[in-house]
Amino acid sequence: MFKASGTNLLDLQAEQVSDWLKSFDTIISDGDGTIWFDDTAIEGAVEVLNALQSRAGKKIYLMTNNGLKTRHEIFQRAQKLGIQIPNESHIISPTQTIVDYLKQHKTFDRTKRVYVVGNAAIARELTDAGIESFGAGKAEELQPGDKWQEFVQREFSTPAAAANIGAVVVGWDEYFSYCKLARACHILSSNPDCLFLVTNKDAVHKYPSLHIPGTGAFVAAIETCAERPALEMGKPNPLVLEPLLSTAALQPERTLMIGDCCKVDVTFARNCNMQSLLVGTGSYQLDQLRENPQLPMPDVYLPKLGNLLPYI
Amino acid sequence: MYKQTCTNLLNLSKDEVKAWLDSFDSVITDCDGVLWVYGEPIAGSADAMNNLKTIGKSIYFCTNNSTKTRAELLKKGVDMGYHITENGIISTAHATAAYLKAHNFSKKVYVIGSEGITKELDAVGIAHTTVGPDQMHGSLGEFMSKHLVLEKDIGAVVVGFDEHFSFPKMTKAASYLSDPNCLFIATNTDERFPMPTLVVPGSGSFVRAIQTCAEREPIVIGKPNPAICAPLINQKIIDPSRTLMVGDRANTDVLLGYNCGFQTLLVGTGIHQLSDVAEWKQSKNPEDKKLIPDVYLPRLGDLLPFIVDKATGGSY
Numbered sequence: 132m133f134k135a136s137g138t139n140l141l142d143l144q145a146e147q148v149s150d151w152l153k154s155f156d157t158i159i160s161d162g163d164g165t166i167w168f169d170d171t172a173i174e175g176a177v178e179v180l181n182a183l184q185s186r187a188g189k190k191i192y193l194m195t196n197n198g199l200k201t202r203h204e205i206f207q208r209a210q211k212l213g214i215q216i217p218n219e220s221h222i223i224s225p226t227q228t229i230v231d232y233l234k235q236h237k238t239f240d241r242t243k244r245v246y247v248v249g250n251a252a253i254a255r256e257l258t259d260a261g262i263e264s265f266g267a268g269k270a271e272e273l274q275p276g277d278k279w280q281e282f283v284q285r286e287f288s289t290p291a292a293a294a295n296i297g298a299v300v301v302g303w304d305e306y307f308s309y310c311k312l313a314r315a316c317h318i319l320s321s322n323p324d325c326l327f328l329v330t331n332k333d334a335v336h337k338y339p340s341l342h343i344p345g346t347g348a349f350v351a352a353i354e355t356c357a358e359r360p361a362l363e364m365g366k367p368n369p370l371v372l373e374p375l376l377s378t379a380a381l382q383p384e385r386t387l388m389i390g391d392c393c394k395v396d397v398t399f400a401r402n403c404n405m406q407s408l409l410v411g412t413g414s415y416q417l418d419q420l421r422e423n424p425q426l427p428m429p430d431v432y433l434p435k436l437g438n439l440l441p442y443i
Numbered sequence: 444m445y446k447q448t449c450t451n452l453l454n455l456s457k458d459e460v461k462a463w464l465d466s467f468d469s470v471i472t473d474c475d476g477v478l479w480v481y482g483e484p485i486a487g488s489a490d491a492m493n494n495l496k497t498i499g500k501s502i503y504f505c506t507n508n509s510t511k512t513r514a515e516l517l518k519k520g521v522d523m524g525y526h527i528t529e530n531g532i533i534s535t536a537h538a539t540a541a542y543l544k545a546h547n548f549s550k551k552v553y554v555i556g557s558e559g560i561t562k563e564l565d566a567v568g569i570a571h572t573t574v575g576p577d578q579m580h581g582s583l584g585e586f587m588s589k590h591l592v593l594e595k596d597i598g599a600v601v602v603g604f605d606e607h608f609s610f611p612k613m614t615k616a617a618s619y620l621s622d623p624n625c626l627f628i629a630t631n632t633d634e635r636f637p638m639p640t641l642v643v644p645g646s647g648s649f650v651r652a653i654q655t656c657a658e659r660e661p662i663v664i665g666k667p668n669p670a671i672c673a674p675l676i677n678q679k680i681i682d683p684s685r686t687l688m689v690g691d692r693a694n695t696d697v698l699l700g701y702n703c704g705f706q707t708l709l710v711g712t713g714i715h716q717l718s719d720v721a722e723w724k725q726s727k728n729p730e731d732k733k734l735i736p737d738v739y740l741p742r743l744g745d746l747l748p749f750i751v752d753k754a755t756g757g758s759y
Contacts, residue, residue: 272578272609280481283643296602299482303695305579305586309608320642335617335656342617344610344656352608352652355634356644 132406135428137420140408141438148166148442151431155406157381158183159223160249161366161390162195162205164413164434172212173412175437176209182443190381191216192224196347196365196395198249198330200300201256202227225330226256228364228371229300233262238324239297246318248311248349249330251304257300270306271314274293282310286318298326319357327357331365333395337414364392367399389436391415397427410436445708447735449511449720452708453745460749463738467687467706470495470531471503471672474516475637476691477711479523480502483639487744494750496526501681505533505672505688507631507695509603509646509667510559512566515539533672535630535665536563537600542628542675543569550598553619555605555612555649560630564669572597576607577615586611593618596674602653602661603630604646613656620657627657633695637713640654664689667698676703681696689743691715693723694733703732709736710743 132154140148166176168241183189193209193216200208208221216222224292233239243261247253251268258264273282284290292314301313319325333345350361365371370429375381383404390396391413408427409415417432433439444466452460459568470492472478478488496502504520504527513532520527527561536556540563544553552571554560560732564571572594580590597619605612619625633645665671675681685703690696691713700707709715717739723731740746 192684255580270579272576273606279643280604283638283641287641305583305610307610307613308578308643312608316459316642316644316648332630334658337621338587340618341587341593341614342621342656343587344613344617344652346650348613348617351655352644352648355651356642356648358634 133430135430136415137409137428137432138430139417139432140442141433152187155189155385155387156276157192157386158344159192159194159386159388159405160436161388161392161396162193163197163412164195164391165389165396166193166214167208167212170208170211171307173437175435175440177213179436179439179443181213182440184215187443192223192375192381194220194366194371196225196331196333198225198253198365200224200226200252201259203259204252213336219391225302225371226253229253229328229330230256230260230262231374232325232328232362232364232370233257233298234260239326243295243297245298245300246315247300247302248307248315248353249304249346250356253300253302253330262302266311266314267302268306270308271310272308273310279309279313283313283317286314293318293321293325296322296325298328298332299353300328301346301353302330303346304349307344307349312321312356315353316356319353319359327353327359328364329359329361331395332361332363365397367402369399369402372403383423393420393426393429397429398401400429401427406430408433410434412436445737447732447737449709449717449724449736450738451717452738452749454742457749457752460746464498464749466751467500467685469501469503469681469686471505471681471688471705472743473666473690473692473696473713474504474506474520478520478525479709480637480639480712484523485742485744487742487747488730489751490745491746493524493526494747496752498750498754501531503531503533503675505666506544507535507633507646507698509539509630509665510535510557511671512559512562514700515559519545526569533675534559535671536560536603539628539630539664540564540567541604542662542670543567543599543626548598548621549742551594551596553597553600553615554603555594555608555616555620555653556601556603556630557605560601560603571601572607572610574607577609577611578599579610580616591615597625598654599626599628600657601628601630602646602650603648604636608649608652615650616653617656620653620659627653627659627661628662629661629665631661631695633665633692635714637691666695667702667703669699672699672703693736695717697734697736700736707736707738709739711739711741712743 247267254267332347388400407429632647634647636645688700
């Protein structure tokens with residue numbers, strides 16, 4: 132309903148909102164900026180999700196692009212904030228999507244290890260699934276007096292440097308460096324069968340006085356040198372919905388995607404033929420949407436998810 | 444002559460090659476992959492270039508390598524036996540400093556690169572940050588609240604080859620570039636640094652990372668941007684139709700030639716081979732046609748017998 136119109140639900144009659152609520156059975160909600168900021172719930176968001184589940188009978192899934200926690204750790208946060216989802220399988224996160232993808236991929240087997248340019252959560256998720264990895268959460272820098280030409284000759288001239296590595300996985304990495312970039316490029320260019328995955332391609336995270344590079348920036352450097360694209364294991368790649376689609380756990384046309392980011396959440400909804408609700412608790416408010424017609428327009432809008440409570 | 448046909452000069456008659464030699468007065472050559480590979484001279488290249496000079500051609504080196512100043516490139520060339528002067532060297536580090544100077548740049552430059560860039564900035568009196576390691580210390584929270592220091596008078600971010608590329612540098616660049624008045628300049632966008640046996644990142648990898656998190660496009664100084672040869676053309680030092688561009692990488696060297704109206708020669712001692720040209724000839728993409736050189740040689744040294752023949756009038 133209200134397809135791509137950016138209709139503010141607060142401008143509608145109660146009956147119209149009620150009709151809208153009946154147009155979907157399943158809800159997929161984003162995490163950061165939609166229902167929580169780190170470990171703090173956004174006002175009213177938890178109450179709305181729980182009410183949608185218990186009073187309105189909707190099935191609830193949480194879907195995050197945050198690759199800094201394992202799926203289990205995200206579930207623990209959800210529980211701590213009082214979100215009443217039945218179990219862990221109602222959470223879709225990049226680290227779990229990566230593990231699921233590797234386990235079913237024909238070129239990846241248990242003799243292979245994974246090189247991670249990213250944080251330790253990726254390694255934790257891989258280890259839990261019995262997959263060996265190296266590099267996660269670690270720095271790798273040129274030592275004083277070491278020239279880059281000597282580093283690459285020393286590190287990459289032996290077959291061992293790229294042997295038995297079945298995938299390069301990229302996530303957010305505050306230790307990103309030339310050495311890691313060079314290692315990832317060497318592994319990928321030595322073996323065309325090596326998989327190349329990234330948790331998400333968020334370009335940048337904007338704070339008032341500074342801009343922090345997103346995972347998209349790290350992976351762009353590797354893609355440029357390796358001359359191969361990385362497979363995105365987060366929104367807006369419709370791939371992340373595959374497990375729910377293949378088990379018929381939901382019907383896209385009767386599923387609502389709730390998020391705070393147009394370029395990620397609304398685009399994802401469009402890519403999967405789902406309905407979309409944009410909340411204004413992230414970077415986008417309604418007037419910004421009106422001023423920037425190139426941004427994907429959600430079906431409906433609310434200043435914050437908590438605004439929905441009186442209607443449920 | 445032979446426009447965008449990739450004619451192999453070794454398949455032509457001696458007279459045809461001599462006629463081709465007469466069709467240009469200036470030669471601009473790439474360095475890595477044509478004259479040398481990393482530290483090793485490519486056999487025959489120095490003799491070929493020196494003899495082209497002897498028969499009256501003016502010679503220029505044009506490199507996208509931002510890690511050396513013109514003086515350092517001159518020394519490398521002279522040490523390898525080339526008869527070249529500093530004015531005959533066109534380099535991206537030098538051209539970047541010249542670009543800023545020409546635009547009356549009076550603030551400070553945040554440099555992600557090497558001393559090749561900072562020394563050229565010093566030479567024209569432009570202030571800049573220091574290069575070298577800038578490593579992550581402590582947690583992200585500590586970095587954001589304590590260690591990250593953003594300077595107030597940065598008016599440009601210049602990105603070139605940097606073996607100390609790091610997350611802190613990316614954060615600083617993205618933050619400076621959030622001001623639309625801050626210039627974003629890339630010395631070049633070569634995806635890989637030429638190395639004989641290994642695939643290693645080039646400036647293009649670093650530039651793409653900054654492009655992504657700054658959400659901005661850079662001004663690219665080096666090949667194939669024709670601006671790098673603009674001074675020579677505008678001051679009528681060279682005539683484009685009578686200038687030959689020699690290179691090993693089509694998307695920088697040959698494309699520069701196309702963009703400037705030069706003749707082009709591709710050599711097979713570097714990045715691109717005849718098999719790549721065959722693909723571009725088949726391609727339906729008009730952009731790929733710009734990558735097809737006029738003529739080809741396996742290596743620059745193959746030209747030597749024809750030049751000597753010309754110089755000696757066919758007799759010793």
